[in-house]
Amino acid sequence: MKLSVVNVTGNGVMVVAIEGRVDSSNAQRFERVLDAVADAGTRGMVLDLENLTYISSAALRVLLGLTKAQARKGGTLAVCTVPDSLRKVFEVSGFDQIIPVHDSQTEALAACSR
Amino acid sequence: MVVKPPYKILVVDDEPDLEPLMLQRMRRNIRRGQYTFVFARNGVQALDRLHAEDDIDMVVSDINMPEMDGLTLLQQIPKVDPNIRSIIVSAYGDMENIRTAMNRGAFDFVTKPIDFRDLRVTIDRTLQHLMEWREALASRDQLVALQNELSVASKMQQSILPTHFPESAHYQIFANMEPARSVGGDFFDVVSLENERIGMTVADVSDKGVPAALFMMSTRTLIKGAAIGSGGPGDVLREVNNLLYEDNETEMFVTVLYAEYNPDTGEFVYASGGHDPPLLVKPDGSSTNLPLTGGIALGLLPDLDYRQNSVFLEAGDTIVLYTDGVSEAMDSTEEQFGLERLRAAVAADPGGDAEAANEVVFDAVSEFVGDNPASDDITCLTFRRTGGG
Numbered sequence: 001m002k003l004s005v006v007n008v009t010g011n012g013v014m015v016v017a018i019e020g021r022v023d024s025s026n027a028q029r030f031e032r033v034l035d036a037v038a039d040a041g042t043r044g045m046v047l048d049l050e051n052l053t054y055i056s057s058a059a060l061r062v063l064l065g066l067t068k069a070q071a072r073k074g075g076t077l078a079v080c081t082v083p084d085s086l087r088k089v090f091e092v093s094g095f096d097q098i099i100p101v102h103d104s105q106t107e108a109l110a111a112c113s114r
Numbered sequence: 115m116v117v118k119p120p121y122k123i124l125v126v127d128d129e130p131d132l133e134p135l136m137l138q139r140m141r142r143n144i145r146r147g148q149y150t151f152v153f154a155r156n157g158v159q160a161l162d163r164l165h166a167e168d169d170i171d172m173v174v175s176d177i178n179m180p181e182m183d184g185l186t187l188l189q190q191i192p193k194v195d196p197n198i199r200s201i202i203v204s205a206y207g208d209m210e211n212i213r214t215a216m217n218r219g220a221f222d223f224v225t226k227p228i229d230f231r232d233l234r235v236t237i238d239r240t241l242q243h244l245m246e247w248r249e250a251l252a253s254r255d256q257l258v259a260l261q262n263e264l265s266v267a268s269k270m271q272q273s274i275l276p277t278h279f280p281e282s283a284h285y286q287i288f289a290n291m292e293p294a295r296s297v298g299g300d301f302f303d304v305v306s307l308e309n310e311r312i313g314m315t316v317a318d319v320s321d322k323g324v325p326a327a328l329f330m331m332s333t334r335t336l337i338k339g340a341a342i343g344s345g346g347p348g349d350v351l352r353e354v355n356n357l358l359y360e361d362n363e364t365e366m367f368v369t370v371l372y373a374e375y376n377p378d379t380g381e382f383v384y385a386s387g388g389h390d391p392p393l394l395v396k397p398d399g400s401s402t403n404l405p406l407t408g409g410i411a412l413g414l415l416p417d418l419d420y421r422q423n424s425v426f427l428e429a430g431d432t433i434v435l436y437t438d439g440v441s442e443a444m445d446s447t448e449e450q451f452g453l454e455r456l457r458a459a460v461a462a463d464p465g466g467d468a469e470a471a472n473e474v475v476f477d478a479v480s481e482f483v484g485d486n487p488a489s490d491d492i493t494c495l496t497f498r499r500t501g502g503g
Contacts, residue, residue, distance in 0.1 A: 009171070021448075023489055023490075024322060024489070053448070054442070054448075057299075057318060057319075057320035057321075057369070057438075058320060058321055058322075060320065060367075061320045061321060061366065063364050066363045068365070082395075085450075088258070089438075091406070092369075092386075092389065092390055092391075092406065093369055093410070094387070094388040094389035094408070094411055094414075095411070096413065097408075098410065098414060099191060
């Protein structure tokens with residue numbers, strides 16, 4: 001798993017690219033890093049999942065925590081460019097009804113900036 | 115040096131002048147909050163102090179003393195606390211006593227007349243060792259605690275799985291769960307309902323460890339309670355979701371596929387809470403993924419509605435319920451087992467009973483993953499409508 005902040009917009013929305021696998025073995029680290037990034041960001045976070053190969057339910061739980069944390073400070077968590085194999089995970093679990101899934105970073109940023 | 119000062123040092127010497135001398139020569143270290151000193155005049159007094167004060171980190175002891183000498187004291191200290199470190203003060207060149215002291219567990223020694231700079235260096239080195247020792251102990255304890263927790267959770271998980279399945283002239287049912295080495299959160303359950311109807315659950319809790327196992331147990335109990343006297347799978351999931359949400363402060367969730375079969379009508383009704391839909395297998399081996407019902411995993415949001423869907427089973431039709439431990443099982447190249455392989459596996463079922471059919475899935479997954487250790491629990495439930503009504 002590799003996390004990198006790839007973009008910070010003028011209005012403080014952070015774009016974080018996630019690569020590789022997130023499963024129960026590294027979900028805690030995933031949570032710590034994203035929490036730290038969220039603390040630094042003013043409002044809104046976009047996770048670019050284009051190069052994510054696997055996401056476990058433990059990682060989805062982290063995303064849920066982030067979504068709630070963002071909501072508390074008036075921000076939005078969105079994901080974008082989800083590979084087809086993972087899009088299914090979002091659809092089946094119903095997480096796509098909790099976390100907005102966008103086709104592109106631009107679209108996700110626009111949604112977070114509203 | 116890793117510091118958690120001040121360190122409490124017990125100085126044991128029958129010479130009354132040592133106490134003011136020590137306090138005077140170590141005053142800078144005391145003032146900086148590095149050390150505090152307490153004193154005893156012989157081994158017996160020293161042991162009394164060690165018993166009375168559990169925060170003493172280290173002992174600096176003379177050898178020759180009345181009532182109990184330093185070498186005897188050394189033997190007694192580990193019985194009070196094996197993690198206290200000792201420095202022995204011996205006469206210069208008294209190698210015999212020094213050797214005895216080291217054999218009895220002294221960490222280091224200094225010689226008389228005491229060179230306080232040397233003593234300070236020796237104390238610091240001893241404390242450094244003590245810190246590292248404690249850190250190692252702490253991480254070992256954490257590891258042991260973690261393993262204990264996982265083994266407790268694993269036992270809780272196993273304890274809720276049914277080991278007997280209802281027998282009926284109308285259907286066969288069998289399920290199994292193969293736990294991953296680090297506990298996952300899968301479980302299954304089978305509930306007998308009114309009028310020979312049967313309820314079945316396959317579920318996956320989002321976490322591992324004892325809290326997840328407790329969440330799993332309450333999910334299973336709530337489903338069982340809701341199933342008895344419910345208006346069907348959609349209602350069951352709706353009710354269980356609300357109950358789980360009520361006291362869920364941990365963002366834990368569970369994906370559930372709950373289904374009921376009515377042998378009078380042959381109707382199989384299911385609802386999904388964020389779980390993979392059932393696979394329907396015809397007697398000729400062809401199979402279809404039944405449509406998703408679109409429900410969200412349970413425990414996340416309150417007041418959700420869960421749609422249900424139904425199919426009518428014909429004699430010989432088989433329903434396979436599974437967790438993502440099956441579909442996402444990986445081989446050494448990180449390729450996933452996937453639905454197509456699952457469908458191929460069930461198509462190749464030689465046509466034994468539900469238990470044998472269920473075993474076919476586990477065999478196929480196991481053959482596929484080879485030596486790659488399972489990262490998630492693998493659960494599969496097979497339900498087959500047999501001949502007759």
